[in-house]
Every structure is written in C-alpha cells, then in structure tokens.
Amino acid sequence: MIGRDLLSMEDLSREDIEKILDTAAHMQEIGQRAVKKVPSLRGRTIVNLFFESSTRTRMSFEIAGKRLSADVINFSASSSSLSKSESIMDTARTVDAMDPDLVVVRHKVAGVPKIIADALSAPVINAGDGAHEHPTQALLDMLTVKQAKGRIAGLTVTIVGDVLHSRVARSNIYGFIKMGAEVRIAAPPTMLPPGIEALGVKAYTSLRQAIEGADVVMMLRIQMERLQGALFPSVREYSETFGLSRTKLRVAKPDCIVMHPGPINRGVELSHELADGGESVILEQVRNGVALRMALLYLFTGRPSKDEEVAALGEETK
Amino acid sequence: MSRILLRGGRVLDPATNTDKVCDLLMEDGLVLEVGQKLSAEDAVVRDVSGLWVAPGFCDMHVHFREPGLEYKEDIASGGRAAVAGGFTSVACMANTEPVNDDPAVTDFIIDRARADSPARVYPIAAATKGLQGQVMTEMSALVEAGAVAFSDDGSTIMDGGVMRNVLEYSCLVKKPVIVHAEDCCIRGKGVVNEGPVSTRLGLPGNPTAAEDVLVARDIALAKVTGAHVHIAHVSSAGAVEQIRDARARGVHVTAEVTPHHIELTDEATLGYDTNTKMAPPLRSQADVDACQAGLVDGTIDCIATDHAPHAVHEKDTDFIEAPCGIIGLETALPVCLGMVRSGALSPLEMMRRMSTEGVKLLNCPGGSLEVGAVADVVVIDPDLTWTYDPMKGYSKSRNSPWSGKPLTGRVLATYVGGKLVFDVNEGVLFP
Numbered sequence: 001m002i003g004r005d006l007l008s009m010e011d012l013s014r015e016d017i018e019k020i021l022d023t024a025a026h027m028q029e030i031g032q033r034a035v036k037k038v039p040s041l042r043g044r045t046i047v048n049l050f051f052e053s054s055t056r057t058r059m060s061f062e063i064a065g066k067r068l069s070a071d072v073i074n075f076s077a078s079s080s081s082l083s084k085s086e087s088i089m090d091t092a093r094t095v096d097a098m099d100p101d102l103v104v105v106r107h108k109v110a111g112v113p114k115i116i117a118d119a120l121s122a123p124v125i126n127a128g129d130g131a132h133e134h135p136t137q138a139l140l141d142m143l144t145v146k147q148a149k150g151r152i153a154g155l156t157v158t159i160v161g162d163v164l165h166s167r168v169a170r171s172n173i174y175g176f177i178k179m180g181a182e183v184r185i186a187a188p189p190t191m192l193p194p195g196i197e198a199l200g201v202k203a204y205t206s207l208r209q210a211i212e213g214a215d216v217v218m219m220l221r222i223q224m225e226r227l228q229g230a231l232f233p234s235v236r237e238y239s240e241t242f243g244l245s246r247t248k249l250r251v252a253k254p255d256c257i258v259m260h261p262g263p264i265n266r267g268v269e270l271s272h273e274l275a276d277g278g279e280s281v282i283l284e285q286v287r288n289g290v291a292l293r294m295a296l297l298y299l300f301t302g303r304p305s306k307d308e309e310v311a312a313l314g315e316e317t318k
Numbered sequence: 319m320s321r322i323l324l325r326g327g328r329v330l331d332p333a334t335n336t337d338k339v340c341d342l343l344m345e346d347g348l349v350l351e352v353g354q355k356l357s358a359e360d361a362v363v364r365d366v367s368g369l370w371v372a373p374g375f376c377d378m379h380v381h382f383r384e385p386g387l388e389y390k391e392d393i394a395s396g397g398r399a400a401v402a403g404g405f406t407s408v409a410c411m412a413n414t415e416p417v418n419d420d421p422a423v424t425d426f427i428i429d430r431a432r433a434d435s436p437a438r439v440y441p442i443a444a445a446t447k448g449l450q451g452q453v454m455t456e457m458s459a460l461v462e463a464g465a466v467a468f469s470d471d472g473s474t475i476m477d478g479g480v481m482r483n484v485l486e487y488s489c490l491v492k493k494p495v496i497v498h499a500e501d502c503c504i505r506g507k508g509v510v511n512e513g514p515v516s517t518r519l520g521l522p523g524n525p526t527a528a529e530d531v532l533v534a535r536d537i538a539l540a541k542v543t544g545a546h547v548h549i550a551h552v553s554s555a556g557a558v559e560q561i562r563d564a565r566a567r568g569v570h571v572t573a574e575v576t577p578h579h580i581e582l583t584d585e586a587t588l589g590y591d592t593n594t595k596m597a598p599p600l601r602s603q604a605d606v607d608a609c610q611a612g613l614v615d616g617t618i619d620c621i622a623t624d625h626a627p628h629a630v631h632e633k634d635t636d637f638i639e640a641p642c643g644i645i646g647l648e649t650a651l652p653v654c655l656g657m658v659r660s661g662a663l664s665p666l667e668m669m670r671r672m673s674t675e676g677v678k679l680l681n682c683p684g685g686s687l688e689v690g691a692v693a694d695v696v697v698i699d700p701d702l703t704w705t706y707d708p709m710k711g712y713s714k715s716r717n718s719p720w721s722g723k724p725l726t727g728r729v730l731a732t733y734v735g736g737k738l739v740f741d742v743n744e745g746v747l748f749p
C-alpha cells in the first residue's frame with residue numbers, strides 16, 4: 001500500500017494517511033509511559049541526513065527513533081568535513097554504503113530527497129525539501145487536528161502567510177484536501193504561488209475573508225530578513241495585514257484552533273496572547289510530532305531494500 | 319575525386335522546392351546532377367530507395383566548449399556529434415574560456431575545426447568583451463577572422479544602451495546579433511517555467527514575461543537601428559507573437575527554436591531530472607503550440623539545438639545547482655519529425671527549417687541540392703525506431719532528456735563536401 005519511500009503528501013493516498021495516523025495514535029501511548037521505550041526497531045539503523053540544519057525536526061526524529069530502540073545516527077552535512085567539496089549524491093551514496101535501514105533527508109533545495117531516494121537502496125523519508133514538501137509536518141498537523149476536532153473531513157482549514165516559500169503549506173494542502181477538508185490560503189499577492197488554485201485550494205488576499213468560519217487557522221513563519229522590502233514592504237505592515245490576533249480571529253468558528261509549525265515570530269505572524277492562549281495547539285503539534293515520526297519509522301524502516309525487492313520478485317517468478 | 323550516386327531516394331530540396339523520387343550524383347564535392355536514372359559510371363552507388371535525401375542540416379546555435387572547457391566537449395567531439403545527427407554546418411557560441419571576443423580565439427576555432435571537425439564550424443563572436451555586457455568587441459576584425467554573427471548568448475546584455483550601440487555598430491559588418499532573450503531581473507532565481515508546475519515542484523519560477531520583455535526591447539532597438547536581431551531559442555507564446563508582428567512591420571528580426579521547445583513541456587521537469595533544466599526553461603503546452611505555429615508560418619526561421627554539453631558530475635546534483643542546457647545534435651532529427659508525423663509540417667518544409675533557412679542566416683555554403691551547390695547531403699530513414707544511448711553517441715557529454723528513450727527517424731549517412739563523413743553502420747568516418 002504505502003510506497004518504499006515517503007517523499008511527498010502528493011504521492012500518498014487517503015488510505016496511506018489513515019494508516020499512518022492510526023499507527024501514530026498507538027505510538028502516543030508509549031510517550032506517556034514512565035519508560036518511554038519499546039524494542040520494535042532494535043538492531044535497526046536510522047540515519048538523519050540533514051543538509052540543512054534544523055534542530056527541532058532532527059530532535060523529533062532522533063527521539064522517535066530512540067523510543068523504538070533504533071540506533072539513530074545524526075549526519076549533519078553542514079558541519080561535516082565531507083561537505084566541503086563532496087557532492088550531495090556522493091555524500092548520500094557514502095551513507096548508503098554503510099547499510100542503514102532508513103535515511104531521513106532534509107535539504108534546502110526542492111527535489112533532493114527524491115533524487116537521493118532514486119540512488120539509494122535504503123528507504124528515504126523526506127524531512128523537508130526547499131519549498132516543495134514537508135510530509136512529516138503535514139501528517140503531525142493532521143494528527144493534531146484529528147484529535148482536537150475528532151475528524152478532518154468537512155473542516156475548513158486556512159493557511160496564512162508565505163505560501164510561496166512554504167513546504168509546510170504544500171504538504172498540508174495535499175493532505176487536508178485528500179482527507180476531505182476545505183483548504184483556504186491567505187497571503188499577500190507576492191507570496192501566492194502561481195497556479196496554486198490548481199491544487200484545489202481557494203486563495204485569498206484578505207485575511208478576514210479567509211478565516212471567516214474556519215475551524216483551523218495555520219499560521220506560517222515569515223522569513224523577515226530575507227523577504228522584507230522585496231515581497232512585503234515592512235514587518236509592521238505584514239503583521240497588521242496578515243498577522244493573527246484574538247480580535248481578528250473572532251470571525252472564525254468559536255472553537256477554532258490555531259496552529260504554527262514553529263519557530264514562531266511572536267508579535268509578527270502571531271500575537272503573544274494567541275500563541276499562548278487556549279486556541280493554540282502549537283505544543284500539541286510538537287508532542288504529536290514525536291509520535292507521528294515513530295509511526296513513520298516503524299512503518300518504513302525495514303521495508304525491503306531495492307535489491308531485496310528485486311530478489312523477491314525473482315523468487316516469485318520461479 | 320570520386321563520384322557518389324545516391325540511387326532512388328526521395329529528394330527533398332527546399333532550395334529548389336523539389337520533392338520527388340530520383341537520383342542524386344555528387345562529384346568533386348559538388349552536386350553534379352539530380353534526376354531520373356542517372357548513369358552510375360565511375361560512381362560509388364548507394365541505394366537509398368525508401369529513404370529521404372536532403373541538404374545537410376545547419377545548426378546556428380551550439381556550444382563546443384573549446385577552447386577551455388574540453389572536459390564537456392571539444393570541436394572534434396562536437397563536430398562528430400553534428401554529422402552523426404545530420405548537421406553539416408554548425409555555428410558555435412562564444413562562451414568558451416577564453417571567450418571568443420578576440421580574433422586570435424576566432425582563428426584558433428577555425429584552425430581547430432579545419433583539422434578536427436567533419437562538420438563545417440563557424441564561430442560566433444562575443445558582442446561585448448568577456449561577455450560582460452559593457453564594452454563592444456572589435457567586430458570588423460572578428461568578421462575578418464571569420465565570425466559569422468555576434469552574441470553574448472546566456473550572458474544577456476541587460477543594459478539597453480549598450481545593446482543599442484552594439485546593434486547600431488553591427489550594421490557596419492552586416493552580421494546578425496543573436497539574443498538570448500531573458501531579462502535576468504525578472505527571471506530572478508527561476509529555474510523552471512513559472513506556473514502550476516513550479517508551484518508543485520517548489521522550485522523558483524522563471525516567467526515567460528522575462529523573455530517577452532527582452533524580445534520587446536530588442537525588436538524596438540532593431541527598428542531604431544536597422545540592425546539584424548536574431549532571437550535565439552524562442553520559448554514563449556508572447557515572443558512568437560511579437561516576432562510575427564515585428565516581421566510584418568518590416569523590422570529585421572529572425573528567430574530560431576530548439577527541438578526541445580517544440581516537443582517537451584514543463585511537465586517533463588516534474589521528476590526533478592536535471593536533464594530537463596535549460597534556459598529558457600521548458601514551457602506550457604500553449605507555449606509549445608505557439609512555437610510550433612511560429613515555425614509553421616515562418617515567424618521562426620529555423621531549428622537550432624542549443625547543444626549545450628555538461629559533464630555527468632555537473633548534472634548529477636540538485637536542480638538549483640545543476641547547470642542549464644542539454645545536448646541535442648544527435649536527437650534533433652527524430653524529435654523534430656514529431657511535427658511531420660502530426661501533419662504540422664511536410665517533410666520538405668521541415669528540411670527547410672533544419673537546413674536551408676539556417677544556412678541563409680549564416681550566409682554560408684550548403685542548404686541546397688541544386689546543381690553546383692556544395693554536396694552537403696544527409697540520408698534519412700524517417701521511420702526507423704531506435705533507442706538513443708548517449709554513451710554510444712559522439713558528444714563527450716550525456717545530458718539528454720531522451721537518454722534511453724525510443725526515437726523514430728534516424729540519419730543513416732552524412733556527406734560534407736561530397737565526402738561520406740558518417741554512416742550509421744560504420745560510425746563517423748573522419749581521420
């Protein structure tokens with residue numbers, strides 16, 4: 001059912017997503033025990049191959065792997081001596097030659113997990129590639145919404161901010177639409193990707209209209225240093241027009257929840273009161289991230305390697 | 319010199335509007351006779367019944383990388399790839415190391431081509447020193463040395479004032495100035511066509527507006543200067559429309575299109591294959607349709623491959639870091655024949671765009687099977703299906719989106735100046 005690698009939400013079916021979310025719900029229980037460790041992946045090796053630094057996502061994968069008793073090795077290519085003149089493909093092949101059972105890849109350029117997955121015999125999980133996808137974030141967001149609301153189908157989910165540069169937005173758009181939610185996006189015109197409505201969303205340039213009647217509002221982090229002056233005039237104008245506060249949230253459903261993939265620019269895209277308020281499920285997202293990644297490691301680690309798959313096919317034909 | 323008789327082929331000669339089954343006799347490097355049942359006396363006879371016989375192709379846009387970047391390609395390997403693809407004349411771009419902005423470099427290319435290349439090679443000189451877009455090159459001296467056109471190609475001259483002067487001065491030497499029409503400010507960091515595909519890929523988009531704006535500028539400058547502007551590798555519907563309109567108004571603007579821009583859309587980039595990364599990028603179906611229509615109605619004069627070899631290790635990376643460009647000489651014919659199979663162009667008209675029109679723009683020999691013309695001839699099997707393997711090709715590089723793909727239509731033999739320089743069974747025949 002689920003493919004060998006997890007590269008994008010675009011590739012996953014509704015059944016795949018349901019299976020992952022169900023497995024994650026079981027994993028949550030382990031995190032509540034005093035001894036948070038089960039032997040499921042004992043003897044398995046998982047490599048976190050991070051070409052782009054990300055303490056949060058890497059830690060989440062690391063804790064997830066350790067709770068399942070896997071040996072987790074962090075390979076941070078940005079601090080590695082290999083990175084100086086070695087190509088990404090050579091780095092990936094080097095890691096693969098050590099026979100890991102699973103490789104988690106993060107890179108600042110879209111498509112790198114895909115080309116690495118094509119070259120490696122180990123399964124690959126995409127932990128974020130450029131502005132393309134961040135499927136594990138979307139899945140943990142969906143788990144969070146499902147548990148807060150009891151369902152995903154029929155909900156209205158509004159994603160606000162720099163959709164153009166956001167892999168989180170793309171993955172969530174694919175995921176929530178597949179699960180039957182209505183997805184809206186809101187951003188200044190300079191941050192709306194061309195042709196985004198082809199993905200099945202409704203695009204708004206008015207925050208108010210976009211969050212009116214919403215069940216879920218997901219705020220994206222704005223890259224202030226890089227984009228100010230180019231794609232929006234000033235932080236002040238951005239936070240006035242697209243930043244979320246409790247007052248602005250009043251047009252949403254009364255039980256609307258507020259999400260953010262972190263790290264938050266407090267007072268820019270999200271006000272203090274909301275970040276810490278009862279509407280916020282931001283820390284739930286982080287907590288669920290560990291359970292969700294445990295589920296993925298469990299489901300994807302130890303899948304037959306490419307060679308074994310070929311061998312198995314050979315046996316079947318005998 | 320020996321006589322060669324091509325017996326019983328479908329002779330397609332755009333120069334004389336000939337499309338008939340007959341014989342073609344070459345002697346001493348020239349076409350001696352075209353007609354029925356020619357005498358085979360003293361001649362080497364090749365039976366070409368069921369095949370096409372056309373003037374050798376002309377590609378006015380190749381990158382042969384010599385001097386300086388011979389690990390990607392050199393004049394010898396590029397010239398071999400050319401004749402293997404049916405190209406008897408090619409014009410090579412100036413972005414070598416050193417840049418061809420000096421008559422000494424032009425001389426070197428011509429000398430090297432004479433010694434190493436089975437195809438005729440014509441150097442295109444830089445329009446500005448070092449491709450820097452600031453100081454114009456010594457056009458008279460470069461033409462004296464053998465430059466056939468001027469271009470900074472991918473280093474588009476962004477200063478419109480400089481471009482105006484380059485165009486004005488080019489009227490002195492009466493050579494075309496070839497424009498890679500891409501406004502680098504509008505392009506930004508774009509690496510794929512901007513639209514639904516760039517959004518799905520999460521890669522920075524390069525909008526057609528980047529091309530349209532520069533085409534508009536250079537049409538206006540061609541009009542004001544009277545110079546000959548040639549738009550390289552047209553890829554957008556907007557560019558085609560503007561060129562059509564400018565030509566109707568009598569502005570001296572000509573254009574080329576690549577095989578990939580009339581065949582592939584941006585959807586080909588969806589797997590992040592770096593062999594689908596080029597500049598300008600692969601566009602939408604509407605743009606492909608417009609480029610085809612432009613080629614049909616003569617808005618676009620000719621096919622040019624933009625043969626751009628890059629080493630395997632340079633393409634074996636992510637989509638942003640990988641260099642732009644693909645090789646195209648050995649796949650151009652079968653790819654272009656797609657438009658013949660679809661009925662958009664007759665075989666004769668496709669041969670015109672692959673051969674005669676390019677020759678006209680470069681003002682060089684070839685492009686004709688008229689009696690007395692140089693015997694640059696290609697023999698084609700339009701129906702032969704084969705699998706393209708760059709490893710077995712002649713280019714030093716392998717960066718092709720058609721690698722491993724079945725293609726229909728193949729060059730079986732190529733003659734340059736009446737000499738057989740390529741035979742599909744024997745390979746390139748050149749010392």
Ligand SMILES: [Zn+2]
Pocket residue numbers: 471472498550551597598624
């Ligand atoms: Zn170019």
